[in-house]
Amino acid sequence: xxxxxxxxxxxxxxxxxxxxxxxxxxxxxxxxxxxxxxxxxxxxxxxxxxxxxxxxxxxxxxxxxxxxxxxxxxxxxxxxxxxxxxxxxxxxxxxxxxxxxxxxxxxxxxxxxxxxxxxxxxxxxxxxxxxxxxxxxxxxxxxxxxxxxxxxxxxxxxxxxxxxxxxxxxxxxxxxxxxxxxxxxxxxxxxxxxxxxxxxxxxxxxxxxxxxxxxxxxxxxxxxxxxxxxxxxxxxxxxxxxxxxxxxxxxxxxxxxxxxxxxxxxxxxxxxxxxxxxxxxxxxxxxxxxxxxxxxxxxxxxxxxxxxxx
Amino acid sequence: xxxxxxxxxxxxxxxxxxxxxxxxxxxxxxxxxxxxxxxxxxxxxxxxxxxxxxxxxxxxxxxxxxxxxxxxxxxxxxxxxxxxxxxxxxxxxxxxxxxxxxxxxxxxxxxxxxxxxxxxxxxxxxxxxxxxxxxxxxxxxxxxxxxxxxxxxxxxxxxxxxxxxxxxxxxxxxxxxxxxxxxxxxxxxxxxxxxxxxxxxxxxxxxxxxxxxxxxxxxxxxxxxxxxxxxxxxxxxxxxxxxxxxxxxxxxxxx
Numbered sequence: 001x002x003x004x005x006x007x008x009x010x011x012x013x014x015x016x017x018x019x020x021x022x023x024x025x026x027x028x029x030x031x032x033x034x035x036x037x038x039x040x041x042x043x044x045x046x047x048x049x050x051x052x053x054x055x056x057x058x059x060x061x062x063x064x065x066x067x068x069x070x071x072x073x074x075x076x077x078x079x080x081x082x083x084x085x086x087x088x089x090x091x092x093x094x095x096x097x098x099x100x101x102x103x104x105x106x107x108x109x110x111x112x113x114x115x116x117x118x119x120x121x122x123x124x125x126x127x128x129x130x131x132x133x134x135x136x137x138x139x140x141x142x143x144x145x146x147x148x149x150x151x152x153x154x155x156x157x158x159x160x161x162x163x164x165x166x167x168x169x170x171x172x173x174x175x176x177x178x179x180x181x182x183x184x185x186x187x188x189x190x191x192x193x194x195x196x197x198x199x200x201x202x203x204x205x206x207x208x209x210x211x212x213x214x215x216x217x218x219x220x221x222x223x224x225x226x227x228x229x230x231x232x233x234x235x236x237x238x239x240x241x242x243x244x245x246x247x248x249x250x251x252x253x254x255x256x257x258x259x260x261x262x263x264x265x266x267x268x269x270x271x272x273x274x275x276x277x278x279x280x281x282x283x284x285x286x287x288x289x290x291x292x293x294x295x296x297x298x299x300x301x302x303x304x305x306x307x308x309x310x
Numbered sequence: 311x312x313x314x315x316x317x318x319x320x321x322x323x324x325x326x327x328x329x330x331x332x333x334x335x336x337x338x339x340x341x342x343x344x345x346x347x348x349x350x351x352x353x354x355x356x357x358x359x360x361x362x363x364x365x366x367x368x369x370x371x372x373x374x375x376x377x378x379x380x381x382x383x384x385x386x387x388x389x390x391x392x393x394x395x396x397x398x399x400x401x402x403x404x405x406x407x408x409x410x411x412x413x414x415x416x417x418x419x420x421x422x423x424x425x426x427x428x429x430x431x432x433x434x435x436x437x438x439x440x441x442x443x444x445x446x447x448x449x450x451x452x453x454x455x456x457x458x459x460x461x462x463x464x465x466x467x468x469x470x471x472x473x474x475x476x477x478x479x480x481x482x483x484x485x486x487x488x489x490x491x492x493x494x495x496x497x498x499x500x501x502x503x504x505x506x507x508x509x510x511x512x513x514x515x516x517x518x519x520x521x522x523x524x525x526x527x528x529x530x531x532x533x534x535x536x537x538x539x540x541x542x543x544x545x546x547x548x549x550x551x552x553x554x555x556x557x558x559x560x561x562x563x564x565x
Contacts, residue, residue: 032364032393033379057393058441079441084340084377087438095436107425109440110363111397118394130402131445133486134474140430154487184384185364186392242381249376299385 008176009229010206013279016228017043020198021052025165028055028196029062032187033083034242037170037202038062039235039279045069046273055164057113057188058083060239061255064090065273067103068265074104076162078113085252089259099262107141112159114188120161121194132157167196169221170236172244173205174212178226181218184242193221202230204244216306234283234291245294314520316546318458318499319565320554321518323349324546325497326456330355330408337361337401337409337446340378343456344371345558346410352553359388361406363442365396374563397442401449404489409450411443411473412457415465418512418532420455420475420493420505422447423468430470440472447473450490459498459529466532476510483510501526502543507535516541 011019021027021044029037041062044052048071054063055076060083066072068090075091082088094103108116115127132138133146133155149156169189171182180201182189193199201221206229212219238251258264276282283291316324319342326346330336331354338347338360348371351358359368364379368388375383384390391399400406413422414437424443428434447453453475457463475493476483483492492510496503502516513535514526519542527534546554559565 033377034381077439079438080436081438083379084375092436096433107439109444110393110442111401111445114393114397129397129445130449130489133448134471134477134483134488135440135444136425136430136471137440137444184381185366185379185390187365188393190392191394240381242384246381247376296381 006177009178009223009226010176011228011230013039013043013202013230013232014047016040016200016230017047020200020227021049021166023049024051026053026055027166027168028164028192029168030056030187030189030192031170031236031239032058032185033060034185034236034240034247035170035182035187035189036060036062036236036239037168037232038237038239039230039232039282040168040200040202041066042273042279042282044071045269055162057110059088059091061088061252064088064255064259065265065269067091067094068100068259068262069269069273070100072103073101074106076106076108076113078108078110082252082256085256087256090262090265093262106143107137108144108159109137112144113162114191115159116162117188117191117195119159120163121191124161126158126160128156128158130156162195164192164196166198166200167192168200168202169193170202170241171220172203172241173207174201174203174229175207175209175223176229177209177223178221178229179209179212179219179223180221180226181212181215182220183218186220190220193225199226200228200230201226202232202235204233204235204241206231232279234286235279237283237286237291240294243296245291246296248294316551317565320546320551321543322346322456322497322499323554324550325502325543326410326454327550328354329454329495329497330358333358333407335359335361335405335407337363337406337450339410339412340375341564343410344375345554345564346456348558349550349553352557353550361396361400363393363396363446365391365393367391367396367400374559374561397445401445404449404451406446406450408452408454409446410454410456411447412455413443413472415463415468416455416457416496417465417468419477419479419510420453420496420512421468421471421477422455422473422475423470425470425472427469443473447475447492448488448490452491453493455493455496457496457498459500459526461529461531464530476505479509479511500529504537506537511535513537514540516543518543519545
């Protein structure tokens with residue numbers, strides 16, 4: 001662990017990925033439907049990482065793209081769909097036809113994978129949950145076990161901690177030390193960050209420490225566990241960031257068609273990932289006028305009074 | 311039949327809304343179930359609060375959500391929590407009265423498959439998997455299924471049991487200590503089915519207007535049990551159709 005106490009951790013995405021994501025490591029780019037760091041996923045593709053174990057509750061388009069690009073040997077997940085649209089064809093091609101390579105699957109329910117993050121986040125040996133009993137999921141994943149409650153209530157399912165190497169979390173804002181504030185769907189971002197050995201936060205805005213301290217209940221992830229802060233406006237496109245931009249549903253629908261053909265996917269990767277230097281170039285290619293259409297009307301929360309006690 | 315003024319989807323939405331009468335909480339997915347829950351709020355369940363597995367309690371979406379993680383579910387909600395809290399404090403705590411579920415396959419005991427068609431290791435079709443469905447089916451007080459009646463979906467034997475219903479029937483669910491009551495209704499485009507017999511076996515409860523027992527049996531992969539009395543489902547009312555078409559799904563995304 002190299003968490004310097006109060007270091008300036010602001011780096012480029014290229015440097016963050018080069019430094020913290022190695023071949024053969026386990027990576028979670030998390031965020032439930034929104035806050036998905038496509039910018040990080042694309043940089044991992046660009047840097048040609050291989051043999052990754054990719055972890056995400058809902059693999060979404062970003063893992064479809066990363067798996068089509070050949071970065072991964074294994075996927076740990078709990079719901080494999082294009083949310084609200086349909087299938088993830090690249091992942092299905094890997095599973096059903098080993099294109100571009102075979103992909104090992106390790107499968108949970110949502111609460112089971114949340115539980116694996118939560119156990120690792122608090123460094124506990126397992127997480128108990130009321131799930132799986134009666135389901136065939138128990139028979140295909142030997143890591144899910146059923147044990148007797150030592151206090152006598154009967155049988156209970158347990159999952160082990162997921163001690164992953166790298167968590168990548170997108171949020172609205174952080175300071176340069178990585179104190180990260182997020183509002184909207186909190187998903188599993190806190191648990192995955194505390195679970196991981198290394199944490200990269202990617203934000204729409206970099207703010208000063210005073211802004212964070214002015215609203216401490218909003219801080220989901222402390223800089224204490226963060227290794228790198230990347231400033232990447234629109235870094236979650238085509239997913240969304242609450243209050244900043246909406247999901248670009250046209251892109252999700254377009255992917256549903258395009259991704260049915262592996263050659264078309266490779267051409268897309270050439271145009272939108274390999275052919276671009278970084279995410280700023282991706283944003284320029286989309287164009288500000290296009291992105292402006294995704295901006296929601298404002299709906300500001302009234303501020304609260306924390307009180308000054310001295 | 312030929313003078314019917316509503317679609318199959320509108321019938322399913324209307325029926326699903328009616329059976330939420332008086333409910334306080336419902337665990338909801340996107341599409342038809344979402345429209346049904348909002349229709350119920352306008353009609354038979356004014357105190358109904360919508361719970362989404364993405365971590366939202368008491369959503370008041372201003373547009374039809376594109377997915378269960380749509381940002382419109384956050385704005386104006388009563389509470390937004392982590393998924394750990396949603397599954398632990400709301401679902402497992404027993405606060406979900408009714409869950410609406412669907413699947414690629416269902417069997418006579420209301421067990422659901424959303425994982426694979428074919429063999430698990432060498433699937434013919436890889437489906438999305440559980441998501442929250444496995445724990446929802448185990449913990450919700452009551453479960454209602456919304457599925458189109460198709461022979462390939464209503465199967466004698468599931469390829470994979472993702473989410474437990476009444477398992478092998480009788481008291482097999484209670485024997486395993488599953489907290490929720492399990493499946494109560496299956497709402498389809500042709501009929502309503504229930505499990506109101508000691509074996510908890512799916513049985514025909516009501517036929518939609520113009521549908522016969524034979525029509526239903528033709529889409530079910532086992533010999534379907536008939537309920538003691540078989541009702542005719544009331545067609546969607548003018549007001550239900552108005553709310554669906556003008557307020558809830560004006561762009562006809564789910565009709």
